[in-house]
Amino acid sequence: MTRRKFFKTANKIFGLFLILIGLWAADDKKKQSAVRKVIIPGSLNEGVNFVGNVIVVKRGKSLEAFEAICTHLGCLLNRKIDNKIVCNCHGSEYNFNGEAIKGPAVKSLNKLVIHADKKSKNLYVYV
Template sequence: MNMLKANFQINKLSRKEFLKKISFLLFLPIIWLWDSSIKQIIKKDSVDNSILIPSNLPAGVSFFGKAAVVKENNKLEVFSTSCTHLGCRIKQIENGKFICPCHGSEFNLQGEVLKGPATKPLRKLKYELTSDKKQIKIINA
């Protein structure tokens, strides 16, 4: 009787292990699907980093997160607000200069370095007018 019970315990244990292994194998496709869908979402976000802003901007400098738009004499120039020193976000203008809040680099309204530690000019961003001409699409901000 004891022998029979012991044999049954072994069978029951191996059945549990078998089910554990099977359930792990059943989860593999779910994990694969989840992983591939997350990768698609990340890829989608990295492809289109454009910003839409109104086209009727006032003259001067306007900040839109990752982009600063300089409008002078009805001409637009768009710059990344990421400082070329260590990447801090530039959010202010003082005396007609972009000022980095982290280490004090200064750039003129053409994006050129006036004062370090930054040595490279601000990155110019491409833009285009939307078909209805009501908005400006800043590309790869």
């Protein structure tokens, strides 16, 4: 193979690689833009509450919300054992502050902002 042919082939492969990355990034942005509103029920238990794909942690009068998606491979989190939120797929564990405390996940859960509707007095988050 000549040097010229090698560089032509390498440029084509690199161009195809860039196109594929662009398509993947565009698809990822579409997934992120599909936002939905999740209403937080008024009667929550103390500690961890699973509301669809949202985890709501109640401590006295304080509430925190996290996306109930494991940061390892995106599995839905819906199980609590002792004082930990546990992923059914690969066993990652999170504390009630959303921090990864046992792998394979190393990233904390995505924290959500809790909004209040003044008219209905409902609390909600966007996921």
